[in-house]
């Protein structure tokens with residue numbers, strides 16, 4: 001199967017090439033030419049299999065240049081790094097399930113894909129006969145950066161540079177990145193927000209001059225952001241798997257529809273759910289949950305995408321995003337894959353900061369999407385209430401989804417629902433602790449300890465040990481300095497002083 005660019009359908013590349021390049025040279029995103037189908041019969045078979053096998057099977061449908069055995073080797077290696085079941089489905093109430101995607105090395109759902117991507121990338125380069133070193137550039141709102149660093153650290157033939165907004169991530173997220181180990185890593189904080197970091201990185205990808213200068217040093221660029229197809233693909237698998245789990249436990253019968261409620265930022269996670277639905281997973285609603293940076297809520301309700309609005313920092317920082325890159329892939333489908341129209345909308349976005357689509361499109365073929373948002377108060381109330389009712393602790397991102405779900409069902413939908421849980425609450429200890437206690441201000445580590453006493457939930461070792469780790473990366477850059485940093489980085493930037 002080939003991949004085409006959302007901005008030029010005549011441009012066709014193989015799966016390996018889409019993964020190696022990350023983004024198309026025309027600025028578009030790679031999408032599969034056709035979406036493979038999963039029959040109910042196949043789903044029943046997958047229900048009997050392990051997660052590693054399910055994921056390898058789903059990926060094999062999209063990557064003809066890889067064998068099932070190769071993919072199974074990657075998923076096996078990747079999910080060995082997880083504690084127990086990579087994505088348990090926890091039943092917290094009648095017809096209500098939480099899909100916990102944070103049992104990986106960095107305690108956020110980004111691990112589901114970023115433990116697989118390095119295997120896909122290294123193998124893709126081999127298949128294409130590329131010997132260049134790959135320089136991975138990442139703009140992060142917190143969780144992608146750490147997960148990408150862990151995924152790519154000391155992977156031969158790769159270097160990774162991560163940029164995050166200095167004041168836009170949680171204390172634990174910052175420490176996780178600043179203490180990163182590995183000989184091929186660089187981490188820089190920038191003065192600005194996530195969108196600034198993302199725009200700077202996207203510009204570098206679109207700049208041929210930079211590409212050539214790096215090439216002369218033996219490097220080619222690639223992306224570990226969710227614009228890379230190799231990021232989205234492993235995510236489709238857990239939606240298929242959650243459905244299989246519900247079939248396996250007889251919570252649903254073959255063909256029954258379910259809802260997924262997803263906390264959204266860059267729109268990668270819920271887009272993977274949309275692709276799973278298009279492949280044949282029976283879905284009633286895909287519920288898109290936002291925090292007060294509710295640009296996606298407005299888009300689904302009005303058809304207008306307007307980035308000219310105030311940007312808020314919230315306790316769910318991985319969703320503090322105004323330019324959701326992966327929405328481009330959904331728009332492409334909304335426009336019936338009309339690349340010229342899509343390109344026009346994207347240049348309108350770039351020039352004016354907004355665009356609009358006909359709402360009738362949303363009401364017709366895209367009525368499967370519902371959208372809502374939670375304020376900061378709604379979010380902490382939800383953490384408190386759900387702990388009270390279910391004895392279950394949500395991180396702030398997942399709490400946003402839980403709140404939006406509670407609002408959504410007021411309209412009377414009783415379809416079984418999976419709330420997609422994207423982070424371990426200890427990554428955001430202070431906010432979670434203050435949501436469920438009367439205790440005053442504390443630091444994150446004290447909050448984590450108290451949270452542990454209050455809830456009995458175990459603190460992940462990797463988070464508890466952050467306190468004593470050496471801080472390797474402290475550089476803070478202007479957003480305009482990112483380009484130079486990439487062009488001129490040296491061993492010293494990688495923290496290798498000796």
Ligand SMILES: *Cc1c(COP(=O)(O)O)cnc(C)c1O
Pocket residue numbers: 108109110143144226263264265266267268269270318319397398422423
């Ligand atoms: C990245 C992230 C999100 C948003 O996911 P997208 O795929 O960007 O929409 C939500 N929650 C957490 C904890 C995240 O790390």
